[in-house]
Amino acid sequence: MSKLMLGNEAVARGLYEAGVSVVSSYPGTPSTEITEFASKYPSDKLYCEWAPNEKVACETAIGASIAGARSFCAMKHVGLNVAADPLFTASYTGVNGGMVIAVADDPGMHSSQNEQDSRHYAIGAKVPCLEPSDSQECKDFTLTAYDISEKFDTPVILRLTTRVSHSQSAVSEDEPISYSLKPYEKNIAKYVMTPANAIKKHAAVEQRTDALTEYAESCALNAVEKHGSKIGVITSGVCYQYSKEALGDKVNYLKLGMVNPLPVELIKSFAAECETVYVIEELDDVIETHCRKLGINVVGKEKFTRLGEYFQSSIKKVILGETDSFKEFPESVPVRPPVLCAGCPHRGVFYILKKLGVTVSGDIGCYTLGSAAPLSSIDTTVCMGASVSGLHGFNKGRRGEYEGKAVAVIGDSTFIHSGVTGLINIAYNRSNSTVIILDNSITGMTGHQNNPANGKNIYGDPAAAVDLEALARAVGINSVRVTDPNDLAATEAAIREELAKDEPSVIIARRPCALLKTVKHAPPFKINADKCKNCRACMKIGCPALCWGEKHVTVDPTLCVGCGLCKQLCKFGAIEE
Amino acid sequence: MVRSIMIVGVGGQGTLLASRILGSVLQSSGLQVKVSEVHGMSQRGGSVVTYIKYGDEVYSPVIEKGQADIIVSFELLEAARWLSYLKEGGELITNTQKISPMPVITGAAAYPENIEDKIRAAGVKLTAVDALSAAEKAGSVKAVNVVLMGVLSRLHDGFSQEQWEKAVEECVPPKAAEINRKAFELGRELV
Numbered sequence: 001m002s003k004l005m006l007g008n009e010a011v012a013r014g015l016y017e018a019g020v021s022v023v024s025s026y027p028g029t030p031s032t033e034i035t036e037f038a039s040k041y042p043s044d045k046l047y048c049e050w051a052p053n054e055k056v057a058c059e060t061a062i063g064a065s066i067a068g069a070r071s072f073c074a075m076k077h078v079g080l081n082v083a084a085d086p087l088f089t090a091s092y093t094g095v096n097g098g099m100v101i102a103v104a105d106d107p108g109m110h111s112s113q114n115e116q117d118s119r120h121y122a123i124g125a126k127v128p129c130l131e132p133s134d135s136q137e138c139k140d141f142t143l144t145a146y147d148i149s150e151k152f153d154t155p156v157i158l159r160l161t162t163r164v165s166h167s168q169s170a171v172s173e174d175e176p177i178s179y180s181l182k183p184y185e186k187n188i189a190k191y192v193m194t195p196a197n198a199i200k201k202h203a204a205v206e207q208r209t210d211a212l213t214e215y216a217e218s219c220a221l222n223a224v225e226k227h228g229s230k231i232g233v234i235t236s237g238v239c240y241q242y243s244k245e246a247l248g249d250k251v252n253y254l255k256l257g258m259v260n261p262l263p264v265e266l267i268k269s270f271a272a273e274c275e276t277v278y279v280i281e282e283l284d285d286v287i288e289t290h291c292r293k294l295g296i297n298v299v300g301k302e303k304f305t306r307l308g309e310y311f312q313s314s315i316k317k318v319i320l321g322e323t324d325s326f327k328e329f330p331e332s333v334p335v336r337p338p339v340l341c342a343g344c345p346h347r348g349v350f351y352i353l354k355k356l357g358v359t360v361s362g363d364i365g366c367y368t369l370g371s372a373a374p375l376s377s378i379d380t381t382v383c384m385g386a387s388v389s390g391l392h393g394f395n396k397g398r399r400g401e402y403e404g405k406a407v408a409v410i411g412d413s414t415f416i417h418s419g420v421t422g423l424i425n426i427a428y429n430r431s432n433s434t435v436i437i438l439d440n441s442i443t444g445m446t447g448h449q450n451n452p453a454n455g456k457n458i459y460g461d462p463a464a465a466v467d468l469e470a471l472a473r474a475v476g477i478n479s480v481r482v483t484d485p486n487d488l489a490a491t492e493a494a495i496r497e498e499l500a501k502d503e504p505s506v507i508i509a510r511r512p513c514a515l516l517k518t519v520k521h522a523p524p525f526k527i528n529a530d531k532c533k534n535c536r537a538c539m540k541i542g543c544p545a546l547c548w549g550e551k552h553v554t555v556d557p558t559l560c561v562g563c564g565l566c567k568q569l570c571k572f573g574a575i576e577e
Numbered sequence: 578m579v580r581s582i583m584i585v586g587v588g589g590q591g592t593l594l595a596s597r598i599l600g601s602v603l604q605s606s607g608l609q610v611k612v613s614e615v616h617g618m619s620q621r622g623g624s625v626v627t628y629i630k631y632g633d634e635v636y637s638p639v640i641e642k643g644q645a646d647i648i649v650s651f652e653l654l655e656a657a658r659w660l661s662y663l664k665e666g667g668e669l670i671t672n673t674q675k676i677s678p679m680p681v682i683t684g685a686a687a688y689p690e691n692i693e694d695k696i697r698a699a700g701v702k703l704t705a706v707d708a709l710s711a712a713e714k715a716g717s718v719k720a721v722n723v724v725l726m727g728v729l730s731r732l733h734d735g736f737s738q739e740q741w742e743k744a745v746e747e748c749v750p751p752k753a754a755e756i757n758r759k760a761f762e763l764g765r766e767l768v
């Protein structure tokens with residue numbers, strides 16, 4: 001019986017069927033659901049956890065693999081930047097139990113801060129990389145990845161993209177294999193990467209790449225599909241699906257399920273039978289460059305972009321010169337960007353920061369939306385953790401001129417992920433920086449995962465909770481205080497006072513995310529039409545539940561959660577409970 | 578033959594659940610189905626879209642401009658936004674509910690007027706329903722998604738009412754089963 005599954009769910013099914021017993025991940029769109037689905041299998045078989053960050057997750061998987069278990073970690077593309085350090089050396093140590101890292105790229109940046117291509121990591125770390133094109137392949141390739149990992153003694157990267165992770169298609173379910181833990185034997189030459197050991201291992205890695213290239217020539221992951229055409233298409237992942245939809249049987253295909261290392265003879269012989277060969281790959285020209293190195297003249301990025309996603313129409317247009325016709329709505333339609341939810345606890349802090357006109361070193365999470373109009377409070381967003389370390393650098397760079405006029409904002413999950421190291425730097429190398437931890441007791445942006453600061457593990461069971469106040473003090477911050485961000489007056493006072501101090505400080509703005517099931521909402525507020533002067537002071541907080549009216553502002557009762565923030569801004573008492 | 582349906586709306590309106598229901602109906606009919614969803618950032622009150630394609634053999638999970646047979650819109654402005662995705666002769670079903678996007682809330686843009694008329698004037702077959710009132714009547718404003726699946730089930734032949742009802746039951750949380758059963762029925766009565 002087959003079942004409709006997201007690509008991510010199918011990877012989780014693959015983990016279960018492959019006998020994987022340790023999963024450690026950090027959430028990140030579009031990879032998150034792999035671990036969420038994996039955690040639905042019995043934990044005595046398939047143990048899962050949310051790690052504080054991707055480096056910890058990857059190292060946990062390495063440890064489990066050395067111990068003899070099949071292990072796994074999942075992350076989004078930028079997560080692999082964080083986990084790159086362990087990956088590059090795990091490539092040298094190799095594995096004991098099989099180890100797979102799923103990394104989900106986000107062409108088109110549906111939910112990301114950049115558009116990097118993870119295949120470069122596979123090349124750089126010299127590890128094999130498989131790329132499925134639909135949900136069934138997500139499961140099958142996961143199983144194959146464990147076989148490759150153990151056969152070739154290497155971690156394997158399973159590269160996904162948004163459309164593969166977040167599309168559902170049919171998957172057949174099979175019984176899990178019975179995998180027994182491999183024995184652990186101390187092996188210093190294999191697992192202790194001193195220079196003397198590692199230099200030998202590097203030679204082994206190069207040999208392994210040769211063996212993997214050999215494997216790539218004839219493995220079932222790479223398939224030729226001939227339709228007697230003079231045109232050939234070399235492609236992989238979801239681009240294969242786009243190509244098939246656009247071109248059907250009008251061209252020959254070489255579908256590469258293994259994108260590192262790439263085969264040599266297979267590509268040469270495929271190309272030799274075609275007059276024109278197109279390489280269709282999203283993002284960077286990885287396959288194209290490989291072909292050119294082999295002396296094969298292919299058509300690639302001169303016709304296809306490096307930006308965003310490809311779909312069937314762009315392929316049809318380039319290769320067949322065909323386009324679809326369509327009707328347009330006769331007027332311009334206002335954009336609908338994402339916004340902080342009605343009742344979001346982050347809103348109050350951004351309102352005050354804007355009011356005070358301070359420079360805001362931002363970070364990544366729901367609260368990045370504090371950069372959008374009308375709050376427009378955030379000055380910078382780079383990567384997770386960069387708010388705290390970046391503020392320190394900003395203050396050092398301006399020789400203290402902005403101390404007292406600049407803050408960092410960072411979510412609870414992001415603070416644990418990589419903000420605390422920056423805070424240590426603020427205390428240790430002393431800048432009078434003020435860091436605001438937006439503690440909404442959850443990892444909100446990625447769909448509400450528990451984290452080390454909220455006292456619950458992935459299964460929702462009670463767990464140790466990081467005491468953020470104590471942690472800030474422990475690293476050397478003496479001025480630490482907590483405020484309720486929905487109390488605008490108190491939050492403003494806290495920020496003003498901490499900025500005025502001649503020392504580094506931490507403010508914890510604490511209130512749970514409005515979408516949490518445990519949060520009880522008040523009934524929607526109402527506008528008293530007689531009292532509303534339509535001054536629109538309340539509209540400055542950018543709540544999606546407040547709308548322009550003809551004569552007065554209105555509250556959308558389907559959206560308002562009665563948080564009371566707007567009421568604090570109305571001088572006329574027109575907003576009523 | 579491949580048929581293409583889009584479900585569009587505003588993040589938080591429950592479009593994902595609707596696409597699960599539709600996917601489940603199609604899958605139970607033995608067709609090949611692909612459903613492409615958007616998660617993450619865009620769900621925070623942003624414009625959201627789900628693509629559902631089915632037929633003998635489906636390759637791309639994505640629908641582009643001029644390729645959809647049916648669009649079900651959960652909000653009026655979104656119907657206008659995604660109109661260009663309909664193919665010639667395609668059908669649009671929309672909820673008449675209006676949710677102002679942030680540029681309208683801040684006064685930077687205006688919510689277009691008479692959207693329904695303009696869509697009809699473009700020569701598109703349009704069915705407009707008040708799914709919000711029906712959902713309220715069923716017991717929860719959150720059931721707009723299931724109301725609209727009720728509407729779709731009437732306009733989209735090929736699947737039995739039982740198949741639909743079973744899919745709704747499978748996809749909604751058990752404690753909301755009764756409200757959603759009612760919402761589906763009220764949706765069917767809207768057309």
Ligand SMILES: Cc1ncc(C[n+]2csc(CCOP(=O)(O)OP(=O)(O)O)c2C)c(N)n1
Nearest residue numbers: 028079364365366411412413414443444445
């Ligand atoms: C290195 C890296 N890993 C993961 C992500 C995905 N991601 C973006 S924000 C975020 C966490 C947000 O949680 P939190 O800091 O608690 O803020 P909230 O969204 O709850 O406001 C994650 C995991 C990322 N952008 N970069």
Ligand code: SF4
Nearest residue numbers: 341344366444513514
């Ligand atoms: S999910 Fe929670 S934290 Fe994120 S915007 Fe909504 S209320 Fe705010």
Ligand code: SF4
Nearest residue numbers: 543560561563564566
């Ligand atoms: S009380 Fe005001 S600010 Fe809070 S959700 Fe309702 S309308 Fe928005």
